Amino acid sequence: MKRVVITVALAACTHPKDPVAELEDPSTCMQCHPKHYTQWSGSMHAYASDDPVFVAMHKRGQRETAGALGTFCVQCHAPMAVALGIVDANNAASFDPTTLPPTARGVTCYFCHDAEKTIADHNNGLVLALDQTMRGGASNPPPADTPAHNSAFSDFTAGTLKNDGSMCGSCHDVVTPSPPSPMAVALERTFEEWKTTFFATLHDAQHHLSCANCHMVASKDLIAQGPGLNVVPRDNGFHDHFFPGIDQALTAWPQTDAMTAEVAGILDPAVNITGATPLTGPPIPGGICLQPLNGNEITVRIDSQSLGHLFPSGAAQDRRAWLEVIAYDASNNVLFSSGVVPDGMDPEDITDPNLLGLWDTIFKADNSPALFFWEVDHETSNLLKAPLFPGMDHSSNPSYIVGAIANQIDHITARILVRPLNFKLLHALEQSGDLDPSVETQMKTLVTGTGGAPFRTWSRANFEPSTGCCKAGFPSC
Ligand code: HEC
Ligand code: HEC
Ligand code: HEC
Numbered sequence: 001m002k003r004v005v006i007t008v009a010l011a012a013c014t015h016p017k018d019p020v021a022e023l024e025d026p027s028t029c030m031q032c033h034p035k036h037y038t039q040w041s042g043s044m045h046a047y048a049s050d051d052p053v054f055v056a057m058h059k060r061g062q063r064e065t066a067g068a069l070g071t072f073c074v075q076c077h078a079p080m081a082v083a084l085g086i087v088d089a090n091n092a093a094s095f096d097p098t099t100l101p102p103t104a105r106g107v108t109c110y111f112c113h114d115a116e117k118t119i120a121d122h123n124n125g126l127v128l129a130l131d132q133t134m135r136g137g138a139s140n141p142p143p144a145d146t147p148a149h150n151s152a153f154s155d156f157t158a159g160t161l162k163n164d165g166s167m168c169g170s171c172h173d174v175v176t177p178s179p180p181s182p183m184a185v186a187l188e189r190t191f192e193e194w195k196t197t198f199f200a201t202l203h204d205a206q207h208h209l210s211c212a213n214c215h216m217v218a219s220k221d222l223i224a225q226g227p228g229l230n231v232v233p234r235d236n237g238f239h240d241h242f243f244p245g246i247d248q249a250l251t252a253w254p255q256t257d258a259m260t261a262e263v264a265g266i267l268d269p270a271v272n273i274t275g276a277t278p279l280t281g282p283p284i285p286g287g288i289c290l291q292p293l294n295g296n297e298i299t300v301r302i303d304s305q306s307l308g309h310l311f312p313s314g315a316a317q318d319r320r321a322w323l324e325v326i327a328y329d330a331s332n333n334v335l336f337s338s339g340v341v342p343d344g345m346d347p348e349d350i351t352d353p354n355l356l357g358l359w360d361t362i363f364k365a366d367n368s369p370a371l372f373f374w375e376v377d378h379e380t381s382n383l384l385k386a387p388l389f390p391g392m393d394h395s396s397n398p399s400y401i402v403g404a405i406a407n408q409i410d411h412i413t414a415r416i417l418v419r420p421l422n423f424k425l426l427h428a429l430e431q432s433g434d435l436d437p438s439v440e441t442q443m444k445t446l447v448t449g450t451g452g453a454p455f456r457t458w459s460r461a462n463f464e465p466s467t468g469c470c471k472a473g474f475p476s477c
């Protein structure tokens with residue numbers, strides 16, 4: 001009897017585990033981690049090499065640079081395709097990302113969980129161990145044994161105080177290659193931005209927040225399910241794998257409704273029209289104010305809260321975020337407006353000297369506008385700031401001189417609008433035949449800053465003459 005037990009125990013310890021080739025396929029992970037799989041399958045990481053705008057831009061980029069882009073784009077959007085040698089410098093120009101097998105499509109489970117270190121802080125400097133060990137943050141109790149893989153706790157992967165952000169950050173900073181770009185430009189800088197905030201510079205439990213701490217909400221749940229698996233739920237043991245931001249799938253894709261809710265859930269509290277918020281207590285009124293004493297101006301206060309970098313971040317050259325402000329008289333006639341952008345038009349193309357637009361603008365060497373990575377020579381940037389130290393007021397405070405009509409203003413509405421992509425970029429890809437025009441119709445204009453309401457609203461009925469802002473107790477403005 002005793003012998004049998006020993007044999008079984010030995011068998012469990014020495015089980016050869018699944019071959020690497022099987023672990024590379026996300027559907028292997030699905031068998032025991034169905035909730036991680038379902039969430040990830042709707043994420044932009046799963047979508048990264050099927051994304052029609054990526055596919056179109058990649059195709060055009062290869063054509064326009066005569067293949068000089070090589071594996072530059074694929075190394076981040078389908079990193080396993082490069083690691084497995086499916087795509088290399090010789091075939092990168094001609095391959096179609098949508099034909100990749102599941103093992104190499106998008107940013108896979110295996111890629112993130114087998115990565116052990118970085119050798120560069122941008123352009124995907126992650127190094128894989130190419131072993132059968134999945135790295136994570138499961139502890140207390142330590143991960144149960146599984147016949148599929150070894151498990152290892154790693155500060156590189158887990159959101160611990162020692163996590164330096166490089167596991168996510170190395171892919172989230174893009175420096176354009178030169179050539180084909182005229183100049184090496186730090187085009188996407190989410191990691192660089194994060195490194196300047198106190199979430200990165202203060203290393204205590206109260207302040208330190210790495211990418212995963214904010215982007216992967218933790219809950220008590222089973223992290224593996226299946227027959228014979230001896231697992232128990234852990235406090236904060238399960239981490240969401242939706243990775244919401246701004247982008248959503250523009251073609252038929254799993255989990256689209258869930259992603260829509262996730263994006264609203266992270267965006268809405270993050271970019272807000274609000275008065276300053278003291279450490280304790282509700283915000284001080286001051287999101288929208290009308291200040292007759294200061295030369296008849298409307299002021300709006302935009303605060304990015306719970307953001308660990310600038311806004312928009314990353315692909316800010318493609319994004320368009322802007323503030324819409326409309327002042328009405330008592331009969332609902334518009335007296336003043338800024339940022340009213342018709343559907344199908346980019347905010348920079350309306351005639352509006354007051355427009356507050358938040359994005360990066362990229363230029364070619366001759367100062368004409370650029371649209372694509374491989375054309376960029378230099379850029380200008382107007383984004384919401386991030387906190388460098390706790391308590392720092394990093395709000396943006398646009399003001400609009402309205403003059404004598406201030407007396408007639410009865411109510412003012414404001415909201416922030418966000419488009420993942422600008423129309424110039426989409427139209428250029430359509431015109432070159434690289435993008436199906438139906439994709440554009442799926443793009444949503446997101447609303448934020450309003451606490452879930454259609455607008456923030458200031459009204460004369462709730463007006464506090466001494467400040468020009470709403471009376472206390474009217475959080476709507
Ligand atoms: C046969 C079932 C099974 C398969 C298949 C499987 N896992 Fe696991 N995995 C487990 C079990 C069991 C645990 C431990 C769970 C616990 O103790 O709560 C685990 C733990 C983990 C952990 C935590 C490791 C740590 O130390 O923090 C990660 C990460 C992980 N798995 C990733 C994956 C990935 C990625 C795949 C696909 C390549 C995969 N797993 C396939 C059963 C499986
Ligand atoms: C292999 C490179 C790579 C790694 C590693 C990586 N990402 Fe990403 N990530 C991408 C790419 C590529 C996209 C965009 C895909 C698309 O939209 O086509 C993306 C998209 C995202 C988005 C969605 C952005 C939006 O605007 O919708 C978030 C959020 C995100 N990643 C967070 C993370 C976090 C957190 C980590 C670390 C746990 C991480 N990423 C690690 C490459 C990577
Ligand atoms: C962009 C990188 C990335 C991708 C892709 C990714 N994960 Fe994770 N995963 C993480 C990180 C980071 C953690 C650790 C979070 C922590 O502990 O703070 C994690 C944690 C886990 C864990 C441990 C339990 C938990 O929730 O913390 C499991 C299991 C897991 N992932 C499975 C998967 C599976 C299965 C897939 C694919 C279907 C996948 N992951 C895709 C980054 C990723």
Ligand code: HEC
Binds near residue numbers: 306
């Ligand atoms: C303090 C919390 C916090 C930290 C730390 C943080 N983020 Fe974010 N991040 C957010 C919030 C909130 C948003 C939501 C705004 C939105 O929906 O775009 C966001 C948005 C994003 C986006 C989409 C941005 C865009 O405009 O396209 C990406 C990509 C991203 N984060 C990646 C990262 C990476 C990579 C890191 C680490 C280097 C990181 N984040 C650290 C809170 C955080």
Ligand code: HEC
Binds near residue numbers: 058072124314420421
């Ligand atoms: C260093 C890794 C990296 C490289 C290299 C890279 N990307 Fe990305 N890409 C990302 C990340 C990360 C995001 C998500 C950024 C965000 O949400 O702010 C992204 C987002 C995108 C998106 C979706 C959002 C948008 O702006 O439309 C497209 C399309 C895209 N990339 C195309 C490309 C093309 C084409 C190339 C090559 C010319 C390329 N990328 C090279 C990491 C990379």
